Amino acid sequence: xxxxxxxxxxxxxxxxxxxxxxxxxxxxxxxxLAEAMGVSLGKTxxxxxxxxxxxxxxxxxxxRSPSKLKYVxxxxxxxxxxxxxRQFLHIKEREFVTLKCEIExxxxxxxxxxxxxxxxxxxxxxxxxxxxxxxxAAIDAPxRSPSKI
Numbered sequence: 670x671x672x673x674x675x676x677x678x679x680x681x682x683x684x685x686x687x688x689x690x691x692x693x694x695x696x697x698x699x700x701x702l703a704e705a706m707g708v709s710l711g712k713t714x715x716x717x718x719x720x721x722x723x724x725x726x727x728x729x730x731x732x733r734s735p736s737k738l739k740y741v742x743x744x745x746x747x748x749x750x751x752x753x754x755r756q757f758l759h760i761k762e763r764e765f766v767t768l769k770c771e772i773e774x775x776x777x778x779x780x781x782x783x784x785x786x787x788x789x790x791x792x793x794x795x796x797x798x799x800x801x802x803x804x805x806a807a808i809d810a811p812x813r814s815p816s817k818i
Contacts, residue, residue, distance in 0.1 A: 678760065681753055683708070687716050688742060688750040691726060695739045702740075725749050 686706050690697065697705065703713035717740070720726040725746035728738045742750065 681756060683712075683716055684720070685750065685753040685757055687713070687720070688725070688746060688753065691740045692742050692747075692750065695741055696737075697740070698737065720746065723749075 683706070687702065690702055690705055694701075694705075699713050699717060700710055702717075703710045706713065717726065721728070723745075724743055726740055727743055728740055730736075730738060
């Protein structure tokens with residue numbers, strides 16, 4: 670079992686994205702990795718340094734350009750990426766089940782309401798799903814009329 674799994678879900682996501690990018694594109698520079706991840710070059714450097722220190726990634730020279738580096742996952746890095754992917758999938762599956770239950774509950778509430786009990790007040794502009802994410806993030810979605818759901 671690999672002990673290097675960060676507890677913070679945001680950190681897990683960043684490490685997983687970086688490990689996956691390195692595996693798919695070993696010739697990417699740090700700048701290109703940062704652009705692909707949508708984070709700063711400094712954050713990418715910080716993440717890569719942590720991966721180097723943990724022995725999950727190693728750097729080598731590109732044969733066609735000796736001044737440039739290529740990044741390669743070590744066997745431990747491949748196992749770590751697999752473990753992070755499994756954890757990420759588990760979190761997303763739990764979120765999916767929670768959201769599916771919430772949607773079914775809301776549809777049942779709408780179906781139970783008769784037109785006579787509805788008020789003439791306009792619906793709220795946004796819905797906030799509480800407890801829908803194990804990561805604690807609120808999800809905002811535009812309100813739609815029941816006929817379009």
